[in-house]
Amino acid sequence: MLRRLPPAGVPLEGRTLLTALGRTLVANGTHERVLRTLESWLAVPYVYTVNSGRTALWVALRALHRLQPERNVVAIPAYTCFSVPAAVARAGLRILPVEIQPETLDFDYAHLESLPEKHLLCVVAGHLLGLVNDVPRIRRIATAKGAYVVDDAAQAMGATLQGQRAGTMGDVGLYSLGRGKALPAVEGGILVTRDAVIAKAIHAELAQLPPASWPHTVAVAAKMLAGALLLHPGLYWLPHSLPFLKLGVTEYNPDFPLSRLCRVSAALLAEMQQKLERVNQIRRTNAEALRAALHGSSSFQLPQPLPYSEPVYIRMPVLAAHRELRQAVLARLQAAGLGASGYYPSAVCDIAAARSHWSTPQGHCPAAESVAQRLITLPTHPLVTARDREAMIQILREF
Ligand SMILES: Cc1ncc(COP(=O)(O)O)c(C=O)c1O
Structure with a gap:
């Protein structure tokens, strides 16, 4: 048998799949329970879910821009997921890449300090591969420039710095539930804040998002089942050899779908959270x-x-x-x-x-x-x- 390890992922047991499918079909308050569990696990009062980390970042940026419309520059790590600049572009804002340090993969703080403050809306932390950025330091620098901090923990759900969870140390934070992330649920994004004013602005942005369609929800369920089977090292050669699946391919695409979290991913999130x-x-x-x-x-x-x-x-x-x-x-x-x-x-x-x-x-x-x-x-x-x-x-x- 040809053994091939996937680069990332979490194996799904049959019981997890069945429970997630059951919870998808029966309206039993799963989504509400997930939100309450996240609120207490992250110790934040405001938690929202959407269809991807990109959408979560887009909502966060638009909400912050709503509060400071005269500022439109978003500082991001110069080496990060292409979805980050894509979300900035989609939000109609300007991208400012900031140098990183190879020794830690964190920002080059001398470069971050030197950014002009005029028009700077926010600094987005990246936590590349789950290595935590020094968000308190980013915060000190950003605050002195009158800018917000977006604690983008798409890659770092569960990581901590001095006991504080990555994703909860900025003005607004986010996580991705996409393939290869710490908690994969086929797709999805989580948005968090402690600030009531930002929460209100997020609400206003979220009100424009459509719910996930049923055909899309069924497609996500199919991906969940296929993913559970094909992640196995004895079978991973199959998806790995199909170029149209674009596994491991990174694309810059600001034209990503925007919607709320679908029921399958919410149900899977409920299951995977415990693991x-x-x-x-x-x-x-x-x-x-x-x-x-x-x-x-x-x-x-x-x-x-x-x-x-x-x-x-x-x-x-x-x-x-x-x-x-x-x-x-x-x-x-x-x-x-x-x-x-x-x-x-x-x-x-x-x-x-x-x-x-x-x-x-x-x-x-x-x-x-x-x-x-x-x-x-x-x-x-x-x-x-x-x-x-x-x-x-x-x-x-x-x-
Ligand atoms: C740092 C960072 N932000 C945002 C995203 C976007 O997440 P998603 O793939 O769920 O849209 C990613 C995805 O890889 C990411 O690594």
Whole structure:
């Protein structure tokens, strides 16, 4: 049997699937219960759900712009998911990429400090791969410039910094329930705030969103069932070999669908929520084992989590010393079916289609560009065995 690990994901048991399907069909207040559970788990008074993290970010940006209409510039990490600049463009705002540090994948704070405050609406934290950004520091800088902080924890649900949950440290925060995220529910986004004024502005934006259609809900149910089956390492070669599924393909597309969360994803969220802490612990254990084994390597750099933070490592980041090394290592790891991959193909400043939405004729962000060329991500999910880890380590040590 051809064994191929997926790069990320959470295996779904039959019982979870059946319960989620049952909850989808019977109107029993699942969605309301999910919201109440999230409110208490995140310790925030206002929680909303939508169909994706992109929609959550779009709603957050529009709500903030409603409160400060004279400001229209959104500072984002120069290396992040292409959905982030897409949501800024879709909201009619201007993109300002901010340099990152390869050592932590957090912002380059000297660059962040130097941003002009005029027109700056907000700074969006990114928590790349579940490594927590220093949001209190971002907040101090943003507040001094009269700007908001969006704590975008799309990749970091369950991560903490000094005991505070990623996603809850800004003026408004968000999570993604998309494929490969900490808590995947086929699709979905969660929006949170502690601020009653921002909550009111969010309400006004959400009022314009249509509910998910039934045909779409049925399609999500089909994806849930197919995903549960094909994530298995014995079957993952099948979706992996179908290019039209676009697995692992990153696209910049501001024309994304906007709607509320569908019932299937709400029901799956209710089920998966109970598993999040346990699955994150497995991710952390796998990542720390890889980190320990590669410690001191001169070929690979391992981005460090901040002190007093608990990352979630939706994948383990490893920076190859140079681009050619990355290509060679990835080829070996992929031939062995070990679920390794690159990540976003370029820095935000190199997305040509987004150029017309830049806030200024932007220069380059060399560190972000270098990360884009050198980053390898290793799987950490519960299907990774000790043997898989050993095989990854052995290949990396050969270089
Ligand atoms: C940092 C960040 N923000 C927002 C999003 C958008 O989430 P979604 O894919 O659910 O639209 C992503 C998705 O990968 C992300 O990584």
